[in-house]
Amino acid sequence: MLKNLKPTELKAWHKLQQNFIYDNRTLKTRFYEDSERFNKYHIKWDGILFDFSKNHMGSETFALFQELLEEADVRAAIAQQQGGEKINITENRAVLHTALRNMSENPIYVDGEDVMPGVRDSWAKLATFSNEVRSGNWKGYTGKRITDVINIGIGGSNLGPRMVINALKPFVTDEMNFHFVANVDGADLDEVLKQVDVETTLFIIASKTFTTQETMQNANSAKNWFLKNGGSEEEVEKHFVAVSTNDEGVAGFGIDTKNMFGFWDWVGGRYSVWSAIGLPVILAIGFQGFQEFLSGAHAMDKHVTKADWSENIPALMAMLGIWYRNFHNAPSQAILPYDQYLDRFAAYFQQGDMESNGKYVDRGGNRVNY
Structure with a gap:
């Protein structure tokens, strides 16, 4: 102590x-x-x-x-x-x-258990997913590759990834654009949605509990936009992934829990860019770069x-x-x-x-x- x-x-x-x-x-x-x-x-x-x-x-x-x-x-x-x-x-x-x-x-x-095997498993899952998206193998509901990634989160779930992607712009792929939404004011999300195509957009919902009020309000607005512009409930899982530890909440939203990336209670929000919260960074610069x-x-x-x-x-x-x-x-x-x-x-x-x-x-x- x-x-x-x-x-x-x-x-x-x-x-x-x-x-x-x-x-x-x-x-x-x-x-x-x-x-x-x-x-x-x-x-x-x-x-x-x-x-x-x-x-x-x-x-x-x-x-x-x-x-x-x-x-x-x-x-x-x-x-x-x-x-x-x-x-x-x-x-x-x-x-x-x-x-x-x-x-x-x-x-x-931690409590007698080596945490590193779990960390390495997390790395492997993030690497597999990011490679699928960056290679174009991950398709939207009309069969088109992802061209835009929108990260929805607040605090450390926004500030860290946003800062790193901006700092590493010379190393960011030119195959995708990256956007961040944090403000509960709907104008923040609306302005981003004007720039993207529903068929080629991937949303990352970053909320450990999947109950954060600001994040979930924006997440639900994004989902409604997706459904109103051609997507269906069954196709949500092709355009939404989660960084969370709440399996039930993620599944209830319509996201396949296979595409839920978790982390641990010993990760503070202000340090979380090093965890799965850094998923936008991984998509931007590749897992090797990460x-x-x-x-x-x-x-x-x-x-x-x-x-x-x-x-x-x-x-x-x-x-x-x-x-x-x-x-x-x-x-x-x-x-x-x-x-x-x-x-x-x-x-x-x-x-x-x-x-x-x-x-x-x-x-x-x-x-x-x-």
């Missing part, structure tokens, strides 16, 4: 408080005074350059960041998370999205586990967040992707950051003061 630490009571936190003196020197001045600043504060990892030299911090602060990580025993917490321990104490669940991208042969246990996507994430999972704190990109990013919010009293942060393909990244990251770091109580249920 994770320790219920109060970071503001740790020795390293107090040292940071003592170290912190508001310094209004500009970054230009900092670089002028230290010509080696960039060399001191950047990390190169697997083709990625992480430059944190352009932050208001110095060598003593940098050292105290690492001291705080050690004192808080963050290394042990990472091991517990990646090892399948139930660190979500509110719901008594593991937080194991890292298993979804575990490309090693190492088992990962495996490469998973491999990149797995490489970072290994990096955060093994890298020294002075070279650990996620840990240092977290420390900078703590530094600005708690010491500089900065109430917000800007995420500004310069690459046009990443224009959906800020919305995606906002959900992950706010849901993960926006808690107002600690693990003991006490209100936090940091």
